[in-house]
Amino acid sequence: MTAKSIKDLKPNDKVISCKWVERGLCEQIWGLTCCVHGTLTSPTLVTVDEIKSGKVDYDLIVKRKQELFEGINGLNDMDIGGCKGCANLYETEFGKVDFDSIGGLALPCIFDIQHYTACNERCTYCCYVKRNQLVPPQYDILKIFDLFKEKGKLLKGAHIDFSGGEPSILKDFDKILTYFMDNEMGDVAVYSNASIYSQTFCDLLKGGNISLTTSLDTGLKSTYKKVRGADLFEQVIENLIKYRNSGTDKLFLKYVITEDNRTDDDMWSFIFAMLAFRPNLVMISPDFPYGDLEIPEETVKFAAKLWYNIEKYLGNVAHDFTWAMGDPKFVKYHKDLAEEIRLLKEKNPICECTRLKPYVYPVCCPQQTKATLAQKLKRIPAIISLKLSEWF
Numbered sequence: 001m002t003a004k005s006i007k008d009l010k011p012n013d014k015v016i017s018c019k020w021v022e023r024g025l026c027e028q029i030w031g032l033t034c035c036v037h038g039t040l041t042s043p044t045l046v047t048v049d050e051i052k053s054g055k056v057d058y059d060l061i062v063k064r065k066q067e068l069f070e071g072i073n074g075l076n077d078m079d080i081g082g083c084k085g086c087a088n089l090y091e092t093e094f095g096k097v098d099f100d101s102i103g104g105l106a107l108p109c110i111f112d113i114q115h116y117t118a119c120n121e122r123c124t125y126c127c128y129v130k131r132n133q134l135v136p137p138q139y140d141i142l143k144i145f146d147l148f149k150e151k152g153k154l155l156k157g158a159h160i161d162f163s164g165g166e167p168s169i170l171k172d173f174d175k176i177l178t179y180f181m182d183n184e185m186g187d188v189a190v191y192s193n194a195s196i197y198s199q200t201f202c203d204l205l206k207g208g209n210i211s212l213t214t215s216l217d218t219g220l221k222s223t224y225k226k227v228r229g230a231d232l233f234e235q236v237i238e239n240l241i242k243y244r245n246s247g248t249d250k251l252f253l254k255y256v257i258t259e260d261n262r263t264d265d266d267m268w269s270f271i272f273a274m275l276a277f278r279p280n281l282v283m284i285s286p287d288f289p290y291g292d293l294e295i296p297e298e299t300v301k302f303a304a305k306l307w308y309n310i311e312k313y314l315g316n317v318a319h320d321f322t323w324a325m326g327d328p329k330f331v332k333y334h335k336d337l338a339e340e341i342r343l344l345k346e347k348n349p350i351c352e353c354t355r356l357k358p359y360v361y362p363v364c365c366p367q368q369t370k371a372t373l374a375q376k377l378k379r380i381p382a383i384i385s386l387k388l389s390e391w392f
C-alpha cells in the first residue's frame with residue numbers, strides 16, 4: 001500500500017478492517033472502545049476524562065475510529081493494542097468501509113454497556129472484584145448515543161450487551177432499557193445476577209427484544225455462595241422463576257467454569273436445575289479474570305462434559321459464550337472444546353430417547369377440570385406431541 005493516510009486511499013484499495021471498528025461503540029469505565037471481547041479489547045477511543053470535560057462530540061469519536069483504522073493498516077504508528085493479530089480483522093476494499101454510523105449489526109458487543117462496575121455480588125471470577133474496582137456509573141451513556149442519534153447515525157438492529165456491574169442496581173436501569181427500545185437499537189442482552197427483581201424488566205422480557213443472561217454456575221447453594229461471594233441463591237432461584245413465567249423465549253442461563261465448580265455434583269445439580277427452568281440457551285464459558293492465564297485442560301474437559309449432558313438431556317441449547325472472542329487462547333479453546341465434545345459423542349452417541357419431554361397434566365387432573373376453554377386449547381399441541389411420541 002502506497003497511501004500515507006486514510007485521505008490517500010482509493011475506493012478499490014485493499015485494506016484491513018474490522019466490523020467493530022466500523023460500527024462498534026462500547027461504554028467502559030475508562031472510556032469508549034470499539035469492542036470488548038473478554039480478555040481482548042480495542043484501544044480506548046475516548047477517555048473518561050475527555051467525556052467528563054464535555055468536549056467529546058460526534059466528529060471526535062469518528063476521527064478516533066479513523067486513526068485506529070490507519071494504525072491497523074500501518075498508516076500511523078499508534079499502539080493498536082488488542083487489534084494486533086485479532087481474528088476479527090478482515091480484508092476488504094476501502095470503499096466498503098464506513099465509520100460514520102454506529103450499530104446496525106447484530107454482532108456480540110457491537111454496543112457494550114459497562115460504564116460502571118458496582119455490584120451486590122463478589123464473584124471469584126470477576127475481574128473488577130479481583131482489582132477491587134467496583135465503581136458507580138462514570139458518565140451518562142445515553143448522551144453518547146444522542147451524539148449519533150442527532151446526526152441520524154444511530155442505526156437500528158444492532159446487538160446490545162448491557163452488563164457491568166449489576167445493571168438492576170442502576171437508578172436509570174429502566175430509562176436505559178426504554179431508550180434502547182424507543183430507538184429500535186436492536187436486541188438487548190441484559191446480564192444480571194437476578195438477585196434483584198424488576199417488574200419493568202420482567203414486562204419487557206415478554207416483548208421479545210430483550211434477553212436475560214444469568215450466571216448460575218452451579219445448582220448448589222453452598223457452591224453459589226463460595227463462587228459468587230454472596231448468599232443470594234434462594235433469591236436468584238425465586239426471581240428466575242418469575243422471569244421464566246414472563247413467557248420469554250430468551251432466558252439464557254450461564255455456567256462460568258472455575259476451579260471451585262468443576263465437580264460432578266455441581267454439574268449434575270446444574271443440569272437438574274436446567275431441566276426445571278428449561279432455559280432457551282445454556283451458555284458455557286471458561287473463567288477468564290486474567291488475560292494472561294491459559295485455559296486449563298480440566299476446564300476444557302468439564303465444559304465438554306457439561307455441553308454433552310446438556311445436549312443429551314435438554315436438546316441443542318448449549319452455547320459457547322466465547323465464540324466471538326478473537327484472542328488466540330480462545331481460538332484454541334474453541335477447537336479443543338469441539339474435539340472433546342466429538343470424542344464424548346463418539347464414545348456414547350446421544351439418543352433422542354434421553355431428552356425430557358415437556359410435562360403435560362394428565363386429563364384426570366383436578367386442575368384440568370377447572371381450566372378455562374382457552375387454557376385447554378393451549379394445551380392441545382403439547383398433548384398431541386406427547387401422544388405421537390408414544391407411537392413413534
Ligand code: SF4
Pocket residue numbers: 018019020021034035036037040041042082083084086087088089326
Ligand atoms: S480487538 Fe479485534 S474485534 Fe476489537 S476492534 Fe480490534 S480488531 Fe476489532
Ligand code: SF4
Pocket residue numbers: 117118119120121122123125126127128129164165166193
Ligand atoms: S455478578 Fe457480575 S459484576 Fe457482579 S461480581 Fe459477579 S461477575 Fe462481577
